Amino acid sequence: MKQLKGIWALVLMLLISLALVGCNSSAGTDDEPAEDGDAAEETEATSGGQLVFARGGDSTSLDPAITTEGEAFRVTDNLYETLVNFGPQDTEIEPGLATDWTPSEDGLTHTLNLREGVKFHDGTDFNAEAVVFNFERWKAGDAEQFAYYTSQFGDKIDSVTAVDEYTVEFKLNAPIAPFYKNLAMSPFGIASPAALEEFGDDFFKNPVGTGPFKFKEWKENDRITIVKNEDYWQEGLPKLDEVIFTVIPENSARLNALATGEADLIDGVNFSDKATIESNPDLQVIERPSLNVGYLGLTSTRGPLKDKLVRQALNYAVNKEQIIDAFYAGAADPAVNPMPPVIAGYNPDVADYPYDPEKAKELLAEAGYPDGFEMELWAMPVARPYMPEGQKVAEALQKMFEAVGVKAKIVTYEWGTYLDKAAKGEADTFLLGWTGDNGDADNFLYVLLDQDSIGSNNYSYYQNAEVHELLLKAQASSDQAEREELYKQAQVIIKDDAPWIPLVHSTPLLAASKNVINFLPHPTGSDLLSSVEIKQ
Template sequence: MKQNNRLRTIRSTALGALAASLLSVSLAQAQIPNKTLVYCSEGSPAGFDPAQYTTGTDFTANTFTVYNRLVEFERGGTKVEPGLAEKWDISADGKTYTFHLRHGVKFQTTSFFKPAREFTADDVIFTFQRMLDSNQPFRKAYPVQFPYFTDMGLDKLITKVEKTDPYTVVFTLKEVNAPFIQNLAMEYASILSAEYADQLLKAGKAADINQKPVGTGPFIFRSYTKDATIRFDGNPEYWKPGAVKLSKLIFSITPDPGVRVQKLKRDECQVMSYPRPADIAALKADAKIAMPSQPGFNLGYLSYNVTHKPVDKLEVRQALDMAINKKAIIDSVYQGAGQAATNPMPPTQWSYDKNLKSASYDPAKAKALLAKAGFPNGFDISLWAMPVQRAYNPNARLMAEMIQADWAKIGVRAKIVTYEWGEYIKRAHAGEDDAMLIGWTGDNGDPDNWLGTLLGCDAMNGNNFSKWCHKPFDTLVQKGRETSDQAQRTKFYIEAQQIFAQQLPFSPIAHSTVYQPVSKKVTDMRIEPLGYARFDGVGLQ
């Protein structure tokens, strides 16, 4: 009889636990309102493995939907807050960072992966060892480049990553690195599932990590139809209570900005990317659409590939720069939503040198400089124009045509070249261009993200599209990284900006104002100063 009572107790306890478990799951799922938001995005992502990519199009589609990082930027800002690490300690010498990981975080359950365990230190170790160690088995099975990681010199900076227990990870650095925590909040540092990677490796399908992503983030990847749609479901087990307010998130890939506007007006999408300057007035006039804006933390520029003749000559670069009527470009391309750029960073970035001046528009002087450089009759050059709109350049084709016309006045014959966006970036990394239109939106609020990432010697095969490695400049950038005092860092960065202005590896063109058109039904959509869109915390009325 006692045994039967005990059995009944065990059964009722088990049933109670099961009911509680089912209730907690249903409550978690019930917390996500049954709402579908459609985002009209400007382009197709190149893939879903954040460590491989450098564009906002990719990051919006993967980093801030599927994944989390140890530390994260607050929504709508550049302040770093805890992510998968609840807290961290920094050693007295500034070279050891100890991260204390969050307990109870679940990786997403998908049609292609069902996790057997929660997030632990093993996942952090896998994520970083893959980038650090060229002999790591997963990397050997799926060999790819990690441009951000190497551009910032992190492959040389991080000497080891170790777990001291399942919820503690220690990073040891070769030297002090002032922006290290900011850098760890960036997209490349998104934490992958080591268990999922092992499954892919055993199945001989390592490359699937780029097509079928699994993370701990607010949205679960469901499907991608190339150049058409990406579908996500709200994550009912997301570790941030109340952050997921959409049951379905759909990216409607719409490269034509005019079509994006029409879809927004017809409520076929509720958020759109990158309106054309010409459409801003009409969008502002629509009673159903909100148009928040703010000064852009960005820079549109014209890069010169200094490994190609004749732009390897300083006088030639100076002549090409001087021949461009930048005021006309700002008037025509940005249409009142841009400011002239003189520096390799925006005015809102601390350490910006406000005394730096760019050369005035002067075709006659430019022609004389060309003659002095040995090109009295000009030369032929390729001028690459981006196929997509970006926050820093709303119409690269028009900008290229205006530069082409300006250069023709000094005898330079420019052939405009373009490719699909992913191909454009890939070929530019390979150094195929002579000159190219490109730009940058800051990633982490630190000056190193401009000077180091766009112009440092470590970045020559990455985002340093000029392929410019100038030791005096690079030494100042390195000193800035290794110094914690912001006043001292500012001195190094101002001196570096002055060297940039003397050497001119690229021509700064403009900083643009960023607009984010949204349906008035959308709640709490924020403009992200770092150039992507985020949908955690976003809801629909």
């Protein structure tokens, strides 16, 4: 991760320097010189105003603890805060609601000193008791209710204690190497205990945190409005008065809304539209640092997919380069492993399944399906950073599978239903993806493919005892070199077991009006908007 940190640090420095001279060039990494007259426009950048952020789908919850999807975190990261923060464009840890922390030598005790003078949006105090309340709430739930708590901490947190008003102590049953990175993740935003008790099961639509923005209203499948927290503890922030997250399902319609001024910022930009946006002097393209994987999950507990040979055959049937050329305009790399190469512990020696339809047919025949079989292929109903055109990718895969005798019926559902049913193992095969939450290999391999995560984020219901042992050992080790070697071993086994068809690692595109400045897209996909301004 040191290399990645250095890259993003350079990007951040460049962005700041461009903002200081009033440059509004396309993409966060553009190094073209500012045009004449831009410096004079700097004085027009003012605080206040409204930002309309158009996206492909609605949030499923505004309680980050009970969801796993990015459209929720896109909003909640601006309403809640975590004990530890990530850097502006990397996953290195920084102070958040905790100002500093001290781990014990054995990694089993962690003492955090909390920031004083912070209040929740309802006026109640943030303190150690509030932290304890949140963790006890998550610990008392189960994988279905608090999937992320289960996958990141499980039963490894023995206790969370308020030592005094602004000191909290965590005692673990076993070391967790990425403990602080886990604390910085979106699902662990600290909520107001008073509001949790007041709203009960309806808290997910009545969010109360300590963040730079406060919740105003949610019109489902239309818009979520958040407004400036006038009592925010960071002086001078946020810059905006109001942010509206509006839902426009079609990528082309979202782009049109941007072009006509109905939206200021959009995600899910088709890669084929990049040149068109760049040619418009009123717009800018923004590249999100890549930390993702798009994949087709193969549920290993269903029908023919129980057989490893069948899963391997489907891998041989897929032409990844064709998918990338058709739907990513080349702005993606074929995925070999379940995590991107920038993650420490990635195994570059694992060979991918080459595109080989004849080999696919041979394996199907060996598995007892010489004439193929029928299955469902679930297509995502929303654009996501790793897959902006889920339906079209599904159609391409359908043709590839048909060429080897497998008839795939395309099925889709509303986004929340899609995730819920897939998590319950109801899909044969399903398109999905993952944007890393903390930059650690544990967040990909353990969270997505360990047997402990079945029922939470392991939608393919894959389990392998040897992989499980390797991942638990890596999770508990304080030796980074040892951890990386263990993850590399696990990837070899996972590749052979083929619970997925890893498809792509993409460089997601966003677009914005040239009037939007200081927007720093985060590799996790959850963007803090407190520093964003609109030039008037």
